[in-house]
Amino acid sequence: MRQRYTLSRELVIERSWPVFLDLLVAAGLLAGFYAILWIAKFWFSGAIPEVEIYRSPSHLPLYAFYSTVRIFVAYLLSLGFAIGYGYVAAYNPRVEALMIATLDILQSIPVLSFLPGVMLAMMSIFPSRQIGIELGAILLIFTGEVWNMAFSFYSSLKSIPRELHEACTVNNFSPLQRLFQLELPYATIGLIWNSMVSVASGWFFLMVCEMFPVGSRNFRLPGLGSYLQTAASSGDNVAMVYGIITMIAIIVLTDQLLWRPLIAWSDKFKFENVESSTRINSPILHLIRHSNMLGVIQRNTLVPLGEMVYRGLAHRSERRYARNTSKTSSHRSSTAVFAVASLAIAAVIGIAAFHAITLLRLVHSHEVVLLFEGAAATFLRVNVSLLLATAWTIPVGVMIGFNPRLASITQPLAQIAASFPATALFPVILVALMKLGMGLGIGSIALMMLGTQWYILFNVIAGAMAIPSDLKEVARLFHFTSLQRWTTVILPGIFPFLITGLVTASGGAWNASIVAEYFQLKNRTLMTQGLGAQISAASNRGDFPTLLLATIIMALMVVTINRLIWRRLYKLAETKYRLEG
């Protein structure tokens, strides 16, 4: 026990808490068990593609529960996939470059383009069960969550210090032990931060994909997103307020019950040699750590199981040495297997690509022209929204960053604002915009900003806080004019952070264009010219050739912009504008 309590009051708490803690934990476990039963019953019931959405607030908790479960399941899938993908990519030099390039491109494909395909596929796998539609929605959110997590895990693996790896090798760690004692701990912090971003973007897309048409069919899942859309299209303001409050409550609860404990817990995985002074505290983590019941459960299940597995692995490696198998022959056969497998995969990919290209031939030439015009319009809109967002976030962010007291108040608020799915607010804002007489052409810019400006604000605040005070003092000492102060101290100082924010925001804005440029409200379809609107429209019509071409165009544009502009600026930021030596 490293902590010592000197105050008697704390001693009392220390003694009496565990009982309550155990009761709480027990209640939590029971509730979780019940929730799983409930979800299982619902998912395996008959499919109701067009479920009725009630606007009464009494249904909200259930809707919120359904949506949260979708997010949670999608997140778990993403986590598993990210770890598997990152692991394979990091340790197989033969496929590493290919896998990372794939990740880069997949990341640039607009998530919602997958929607009709994924939905129809899942419906045909589980034709008569609710789980089909549910899995469709979950897989869709998954595609919005997974890529940055996979990247994070991969780059963590690649940056593990060589000597730690050698310590594992020289002590004959099994891959499993290496995973649990080296790789996962090393990657934990990066994974947690990326998880927060991922879950936020999961909510963003869930709001949209709980209710949508594909071709002649309408899909509707009971959930918070469909509740908000129903409320908006029937003009029920009270219901909308309830829905938004529920959403905020979920975001705040996730932050308090999940992220904060996780961040506090992950502090021990910091790869540093000195103990840091500032720490995030979390009462929930304290609760979990001091619960006797969880401790007993862990000691009696996980620990012995782990021992068994490690013993088994050690014996297996003993036997391998005893048999003294020559490695070269197995190596040769694995090369052969690899060659055959890659040939087969290449063949399948080739055939699929050929079919996709024949599909593209069905797109009319005038439609192609329209698509390119739409791409130009969306390009313009994305950049205007970035510019506007930058214009207000730089002064505000710098002001907040230079004022530590203000920063400590606003940062958590900004974090919540950033986690709040902008799509939940879309209906409200659209209604307001239409009352003001503005069209979606301008409105969509506002909607894009709503989703992306927070990333920029965040980073500007962090950048302003990172400017060393001696640089600011120099500016004061030599009586820099305010123009000079901005051009020589502040802007170069926040540049790397600004770029990081802009890269994220740019990707987000392209993705948001699909929902921002095309909206169905009160049985009316609002749309403006743009690639995003064309993707949405094609998806709703079930016009797959156009959808495919539009998606390819958007992915290509995003990849090109990333390569040509952002990556270069990033490099510049990393070399010229780095503040620490």
Add this chain to the structure above:
Amino acid sequence: MTEPIIRAQQVEKFYAQPSENRIQVISPTDLAIVPGEIVALLGPSGSGKSTLLRMLAGLSKPSAGEVFWHEKPISSVKIHVSIVFQSFALFPWLTVLENVEAPLKAQGMAPAERRERSLKILNTVGLDGFQAAYPKELSGGMRQRVGFARALVVEPEVLFMDEPFSALDVLTAENLRSELLELWDNKTIPTRSIFIVTHNIEEAVLLADRIIVLGRNPGHVRTDFRVSNMPHPRDKKSQPFTHLVDYIYKVLTRPDVPPSDVPTLETGRKVRDQRQMHYEMLPHARPGGIAGLLELVIDLTNQSGGRADIYKLADELAFEIDDLLPIVDAATLLGFLQVEEGDVLITEDGREFAESEILKQKELFRKAALDHVLLLRQIARALNNKSDHTIPEEFFLDMLDEQFSEEETQRQLETAINWGRYAELFDFDAARRRFVLPEEEQDAEESAFEASGE
């Protein structure tokens, strides 16, 4: 002759290049570790000390040749070795006890036995009561004790140590060294042989029964001898001790001269020295450091009549040989210093350089650089010949990486840029990664270049 535990037979390490050339890191080397000895491996940075250690420990596969463990190929058998790392390589998220238990867990040992053995070894290395602490709560010396405990808990036959004391302060290192010797001499640990890589000559002479000195470009064994008639603990002030330290300094500072016989000690074999290099390797020293060293040498030689002992010089500066050697090498390369028998002599040019004021110094440095350093001469000439007076960095990178590893190529170019900027031979545009001739100085540069002759 006892049977060796580990025997390396003609091991070498090289990296294939896209062009036909390959970069030789270690030339074919024979080496054997026999029971009952502490072997110290010394050498300048870039001589492949750590690479050799990793090949012997089975961590890295030799590019050619083979390593044997009790006369069986090392990849086919289970070997009993462990390593103590320079950076400790502890898992920061595991407690001290968990760190030490981890290798036993890998062996599938039962929890109770694991715990008992770990606590025992923690006791041995003096970490009683720290088992629940996390490494980041400990001082550097304590952390390395955990490193030792983790290495020793598996009772290795051979204990490898990769500069285990160089991340520690002098006193802590001294303390840990003597404790290690105590464990070894009293046979408290079942380890049969210790193999330590170090760049600290005194450390090698303090600990080792046998000392191997590596040379570089590519790495090769220059001398390999036993330290006889010096029982532990050794007295740093004794005659044989200082003689041996002096002798090793001489070997290290004169890479071109085959090592002479060790005074009163048996010598090792000579190994062929295979370098056919186009570019001389630029030592990574800064011009300011060179000037500072020369001034010190002048002071020292004034006191002692013409010569300065490098060992004394290092002592005076409280420098490790690894820090001092590049500066001495650089001064020698530029013709400012001469090294003879472990002593340094300042040349006329060197004296003039050290005693001039800054602008004159730059001019002398420029002249010396153009006279003696091929790479700088090539950069300067190419810049003068090109009409726009700019050359991308890749041009020289391509030429250098025929000869150096990727990392070393970068460092070579960095040093060249450093020297060239100081000499005002050229400037380097870091944003666009290219060499440029400063506009206003182009004319002056050209005349200076011509005046220096070629």
